[in-house]
Amino acid sequence: MGTKDRQGKALKGGNPAALPLVDAAAMQTALDLAARGKTADAAKMLEDIARRNPANATAPFNLGMLCYKAGSLAEAEKSFRKALARNPEDGETLAYLAGVRLDRGAHAEGLELWEKAKCHPLSARSWVTIGGILRELGDIPHAKECFETALALQPDCIEAFYGISRVRKFTTEELAAMRRIANVRTTDEKIKLEFSLGKAGLDNDEAEEGFRHYAEANRLKKSTRPVDISLYEKYADSLIGLFSQDVVRRLRGRGSVTSSQPVFIVGMMRSGSTLTDQILSSHPDVRSVGEAEYFVKGIPAYTNTEVPGHFRAGAPSITREFIDKLTPDVLDTIGRKYLSLTAPAAQGATRVIDKMLHNFFWVGLIRLALPNAKIIHTTRDPVDTGLSLYTLLFTSHLPWTYDQRDIGRYILSCNRVMDHWKKLFPGAIYEANYERMIADQESETRKLLEFCGLPWNDSCLKFHETKRQVNTASATQVRQPIYKDSVKKWKKYEQYLQPLIKTLEGGE
Incomplete structure (x- = not known):
């Protein structure tokens, strides 16, 4: 079945147009609510902040990220376009708008936006997001390039390693690099790291190690959603x-x-x-x-x-x-x-x-x-x-x-x-x-x-x-x-x- 995992978790804290103290505090509250999974409450706060601060690009961007992660592509696009109108040179906004347009089937426009986005500094997560979409579209060479660029920007980026696991075999050096990763913030990241280590083990003829990691990956994932078969x-x-x-x-x-x-x-x-x-x-x-x-x-x-x-x-x-x-x-x-x-x-x-x-x-x-x-x-x-x-x-x-x-x-x-x-x-x-x-x-x-x-x-x-x-x-x-x-x-x-x-x- 479907394996789409939208990389829409990272929200922004700052932005070119400074917020009044009350809205800066509201922004932080919205970020906290989003982190706790209360997306409806976070979205309402972000809408209010964006309305009160027509020059602020962060609130509509963050709202777009929430919608994108939830799969509400039309709403995400609306918010990203609003953010881009307020800050036309923001690479992250260009990248995620490109992702939305690609996801919605507007491939020519999406790729054009992505080319513009690449002219600006981008986070590893943006490269991973576009890499995942390009993989689905069948552009495997450029998907690989995206995941590898993300890894070059952030050598311990678990999402980049996970992306690579879906488009090619791991090298022995990449297996060694994943073994060294110590800073795993969430259970989701740990699960993706263990699945990636499992594949890297099999790719490098280390079957015992690979299945040890697969066992741990599956144990962790099953613990998040118990099932009575x-x-x-x-x-x-x-x-x-x-x-x-x-x-x-x-x-x-x-x-x-x-x-x-x-x-x-x-x-x-x-x-x-x-x-x-x-x-x-x-x-x-x-x-x-x-x-x-x-x-x-x-x-x-x-x-x-x-x-x-x-x-x-x-x-x-x-x-x-x-x-x-x-x-x-x-x-x-x-x-x-x-x-x-x-x-x-x-x-x-x-x-x-x-x-x-x-x-x-x-x-x-x-x-x-x-x-x-x-x-x-x-x-x-x-x-x-x-x-x-x-x-x-x-x-x-x-x-x-x-x-x-x-x-x-x-x-x-x-x-x-x-x-x-x-x-x-x-x-x-x-x-x-x-x-x-x-x-x-x-x-x-x-x-x-x-x-x-x-x-x-x-x-x-x-x-x-x-x-x-x-x-x-x-x-x-x-x-x-x-x-x-x-x-x-x-x-x-x-x-x-x-x-x-x-x-x-x-x-x-």
């Missing part, structure tokens, strides 16, 4: 029991939405889903909405009494009440809502890819509400999938990815659910297997396109050349031609993966 297993079992063949018989063919535009990619993260999305999105008749939470937006929510405590209030799930109230009209509402949400991105495309992998829980409902949609299940050696998950830090809420046994149990639950759907809808779900794609790219690509009802196009073989933003952990890999390094990669580290392997084998 049994709830996922119970929900999988509950879903399988509730969404039965009788439900399918009752509702199959009763809906009226006939669009064949949607293509859903479902399954496990790190199973080749981004590769599959990139191959299909390289076709001129295809658009992709990425990992969009569109399908669930049309689903009515009922309290899940079957698995209490697993779902937040208002979150849809498959429950007895949901099944009992599922009618053709409800199916049509779900289908039409989905198509309305994907329409802006579709731009007249024949097929629109939706790579929200968690939709594997909703395959049965997709088949009933959008019966002409295509469903692709990406699969891969489960130990390679688990290894990849264990060695990555995700920014989205995936708390089960930080323990080998939890990963194994989740994979098994996903497999049980997908096996259930395949029994209910035989022949309707296409398996896109990672290892087969790596072994015979052209043949497997032809099969994939045929399933999706698309004519052959050579661009699909040159997927790594496709220019689009990829906001997943595979953003670097899909910019390269097919390579075989990740097939059976786990064999090299088998001794460090015993909890995962034994869980998958049913031994734990």
Whole structure:
């Protein structure tokens, strides 16, 4: 899933237009509130300071940073433009406005702003921020340059080391430099340092050290978001029991939405889903909405009494009440809502890819509400999938990815659910297997396109050349031609993966 981590934490304290004492104190209070996570209160104070001090650039800049970190890009842009109008030569403001414009798809303007920003002194964090965005856009060489520049400016910059971990292998010198870092201010920084040290260990054939750091990284991350993996297993079992063949018989063919535009990619993260999305999105008749939470937006929510405590209030799930109230009209509402949400991105495309992998829980409902949609299940050696998950830090809420046994149990639950759907809808779900794609790219690509009802196009073989933003952990890999390094990669580290392997084998 998504791994975007917006570097919007550093707020400014000073600025060209001095503040009155009362507003200087208010600014410090706002900074303190932001540091404690009270962003709404901090934002309100910053808005008031900016309004009272029309020449002050710091307040709107800080407000822009808060919005940027929260993902409110339109509001962030508004604040950064206000700050830039008040201080046109501020490199940091230019850099973050460039980041916002790049994130919002205005690549030409964003790159122009970034070129202007580089003419001014910039913090290491600004270089890291732009490096992360350039990585997602597929500009790996310039992303590397950004992370390396940040490291040159600040040799102990953990964020820069973490950025490097996502675009290339570490050198022995970089591994040694990370070992020497002593000033780690926050748990988040410690987690990123440990993940980076883990990768550096593996990059330099220090597997024992690498997995020692990965173990600590995952322990720390799991402690921030404890998880009860049994709830996922119970929900999988509950879903399988509730969404039965009788439900399918009752509702199959009763809906009226006939669009064949949607293509859903479902399954496990790190199973080749981004590769599959990139191959299909390289076709001129295809658009992709990425990992969009569109399908669930049309689903009515009922309290899940079957698995209490697993779902937040208002979150849809498959429950007895949901099944009992599922009618053709409800199916049509779900289908039409989905198509309305994907329409802006579709731009007249024949097929629109939706790579929200968690939709594997909703395959049965997709088949009933959008019966002409295509469903692709990406699969891969489960130990390679688990290894990849264990060695990555995700920014989205995936708390089960930080323990080998939890990963194994989740994979098994996903497999049980997908096996259930395949029994209910035989022949309707296409398996896109990672290892087969790596072994015979052209043949497997032809099969994939045929399933999706698309004519052959050579661009699909040159997927790594496709220019689009990829906001997943595979953003670097899909910019390269097919390579075989990740097939059976786990064999090299088998001794460090015993909890995962034994869980998958049913031994734990």
